[in-house]
Amino acid sequence: MDYITLIQLLDSTVRLATPLLLACLAGLFSERAGVFDIGLEGKMLAAAFFSAALASITGSVWIGLAAGIASSLALSAVHGLASITFRGNQLISGVAINFLAAGMTVLIAQDWFAQGGRTPSLFGGARFEPITLPFADAMANVPIIGPLYEELISGHSILVYAAFLAVPLTWWILFRTRFGLRLRAVGENPAAVDTAGVSVVGLRYAAVAIAGLLCGVAGAYLSTALQAGFVKDMSAGRGFIALAALIFAKWRPWYALWATLLFGLFGALETRPDVIQSVIGIKVQGQILSALPYLMTVVILAGFVGKAIPPRAGGEPYVKER
Amino acid sequence: MTDTAPAIELKGISKAFGPVQANKDISIRVMPGTIHGIIGENGAGKSTLMSILYGFYKADAGEIFISGKKTDIPDSQAAIAAGIGMVFQHFKLVENFTVLENIILGAEDGRLLKPSLSKARKSLISLAEDYGLNVDPDALIQDIGVGMQQRVEILKALYRQADILILDEPTGVLTPAEADQLFRILGRLRSEGKTIILITHKLREIMEITDTVSVMRRGKMTATVKTAETSPPELAELMVGRKVLLRVNKKPATPGDVILDVKGLRVVDGKGVERLRGIDLQVCAGEVLGLAGVAGNGQSELLEVLGGYADGTGNVTLNGTPLDLSGKKSDGQSRRARGVAHVPEDRQREGLIMDFQAWENNVFGYHHDDRFNSGLLMDHAAIRADAEDKMARFDVRPPDPTLAAKNFSGGNQQKIVLAREIERNPDLLLIGQPTRGVDIGAIEFIHEQIIALRDQGKAILLVSVELEEILALSDRIAVMFDGQIMGERAADQTDEKELGLLMAGITDTENEHSVAEVEANLARAGGDASKEV
Helix, strand or coil, X not given: CCHHHHHHHHHHXXXXXXXXXXXXXXXXXXXXXXXXXXXXXXXXXXXXXXXXXXXXXXXXHHHHHHHHHHHHHHHHHHHHHHXXXXXXXXXXXXXXXXXXXXXXXXXXXXXXHCCCCCCCCCCHHHCCCCECCCCHHHHCCCCCHHHHHHHHHCCECHHHHHHHHHHHHHHHHHHHEHHHHHHHHHHHCHHHHHHCCCCHHHHHHHHHHHHHHHHHHHHHHHHXXXXXXXXCCCCCCHHHHHHHHHHHCCCCHHHHHHHHHHHHHHHHHHCCHHHHHHHHCCCCCHHXXXXXXXXHHHHHHCCCCCCCCCCCCCCCCCCCCC | CCCXXXXXXXEEEEEEECCEEEEEEEEEEEXXXXXXXXXXXXXXXXHHHHHHHCCCCCCCEEEEEXXXXXXXXXXXXXXXXXXXXXXXXXXXXXXCXXXXXXXXXCCCCCCEHHHHXXXXXXXHHXXXXXXXXXXXXXXXXXXXXHHHHHHHHHHHHHHCCCCEEEEECCCCCCCHHHHHHHHHHHHHHHHCCCEEEEEECCHHHHHHHCCEEEEEECCEEEEEEEHHHXXXXXXXXXXXXXXXXXXXXXXXXXXXXEEEEEEXXXXXXXXXXEEXXXXXXXXXXXXXXXXXXXXCCCHHHHHHHHHCCCCCEEEEEECCEECCCCCCCCCHHHHHHCCEEEECCCHHHHHCCCCCEXXXXXXXXXXXXXXXXXXXXXXXXXXXXXXXXXXXXXXXXCCCCCCEHHHCCHHHXXXXXXXXXXXXXXXXXXXXXXXXXXXXXXXXXXXXXXXXXXXXXXXEEEECCCHHHHHHHCCEEEEEECCXXXXXXXXXXXXXXXXXXXXXXXXCCCCCCCHHHHHHHHHHCCCHHHHHC
16 A cells, blocks of 8 residues: 555545544533433434535525534433433434434425435535645655645635644533533432532533534435435434444543544445455455454453443433432 | 521422322521531432532422522523532542542533643642542543542532532541541631531531531421530430430350351452451351441451352351352352342442332242241242231331332332341351441331341341441441451440551551551552442
8 A cells, every 4th residue: 555545544444534523523412421322323414414405495505514413402402301301211213313314404405405305415505615725736746745635634614623623622621611610510419509509401402412413414415515415314314323333432522533533444445345455465355454453342342452431320310419 | 697698598398209299398597608418318318409509400389599588490501600519429520530530521612622621630639629628630530439439529619719618428438537638638628618518327426517407307408406415315316306325235254165257358340349358257146246347448348258158268167067169159148048138239230120029029039938838839829928027027127028128218229138137047148238328217126126236146247338337236347448357346345546547557556647648548549449339
């Protein structure tokens, strides 16, 4: 495998890791506050559709992004209402959101565009275009770092950079701010937060809303940046891989970055079977690579690689007791 | 004195939960700079009253005055603002946060943590000086002992400038030495002008530390008296509404053959930590062996292995025949077949299924008995009749076998479990925390049953964190610490002080030991103890 192939592989890793990373951070906020969210998939899918639809109708990708975020936030509100206010089962609420999004997006797409459940292809201002960073062209011919800068670091859409900046930001919010302290506390022991005079419900809604925001961006990225338009079920299990990455990352922001990059690499390799064959000399089926994130999560959960301890109050609605 | 306004005055507080009147027209005055005890049985309404004061519940009627000023307390935030701090029975701490983080939680100074943390660190130092409350601000809660965690709770309240401190059953999880230490701290707080409300069901604590005591019974305040002018029997009578025997009447034991013989018993838990490190003990027919110790020092594991639902290694014989400690023959069913009955420590999780009715709970573990089955089907009529009979004889109230277990009070739940296990005429009874969360009246009854079983020549292994209970019931007492037996004493030749030192892992009980030494020892035994409770 030559250097350029490696750079290309990593470049595609970054692009495939971006939605995973955004969804993983979404799950991180929600679960750190004690609300399990298996509805990441559904929220991403809904956001992918509404982003593409509104971008197609208005011709503006930014309006599309806003619509995607709004739709994802709406589903977050449903999840919050069911699992925080009415203390319902968080898993069931999440499953319902996934089903709702899967059916609703295709149905509305058919009604609006009559193209078999897809949106029209997006082009021009209706898509997030790659950004060329300064001097990228000039540096392209510099050996080693030239291609690295031009291919791998430069030339992504703005959402990719936003996703990667979200990692230090998440870390800073969680571990350096009052909000972060309270958020982590409410996922560990909501009674401690409640008796300290802080609203458990308010904190959990805030966390769920942040998750909605991030899932919205992830969905918009899928349909307006990674691809040019919405197709049925285009989230393709990414929400679940993001959950796997979250466990893999032990609910920590920096680990989440590495976990999603790793899973992104598997995705990139899946499209380049020739690369694997040339490196290890064996032909590996793509399906094995797609199964890897899940297999690795099982290994992690079985406790082989350190212990992944979820937030203690995760999944449990808070009921005041005397 | 007459012109000093009470720190707290409650007037005509009432609170109902559905048909249950938890507080009925309660009025109380707590003077500043005093320790005011509130005593009563479980379910008497003490916790409800304090929850109203701390803004957890809203009273249906009544008024609250803080330092003479009428105050509304709709939520905890308002209570904190009014200078009220509360130390709950189950600590409200975040286990994987540091002491400092727990202290500032909810009382941060700004959006960023750094300034709040350094301010809290400074004020922690001065609080430690003022009140003798030393803690390591950077220790994780999960790594420190229960006594230390409680101190963090007190500091949390003081950091929020509480002038009034409410403590709910604070000594339930402490060793006698730690409890003494707590009382010293409370004394110091009082002398600095703080007002303290101490909720407890232990008469000894009321007599030891309070200035005034209020007694609650069935949602009503039955009396408020000066502690110096009352006595334990009088308080007990006020609590229960009738005369109560505070001591167990029992004849000296007449031990027979060795029933249970344990040698070198070891248990390793899921994390690879050795929880029992070579236990040797014997229980004879016709005697009660009491196992004392702070919760989490291996007592639970011992009961689990002997009861057949945890694996261990070592030599254990029952009536001279070896007992399997792992594998197929080591489960509750095989143990019952060998004549071992078990009243588990946590009756709500291990002794009963809370949503099932009393008659169903009455046969668990014995549901294969011929008398409860006819052919393939269970004989419901027989089971019900049996349940009715047991409930009558064990005075379970209400005597309604179709009521779900969760709808009985703690004491009556325990009677249901006890009846099921004792009535099978076992050779060995394992009984853990027989009266935890049980009313004084029911305690008396349960103790009588245990002694009656002993007098029938049965072997009884009793585990309890209540030293008084161990002393009252046992013939011999073994003390556990950190997975080992620290020593064994005849019940009539020892006292709380000696047992307390053994409980802290100090075998040299003749000499004086400082509190610091006891604490250091307890901390060494591992903060894990705290998680057990």
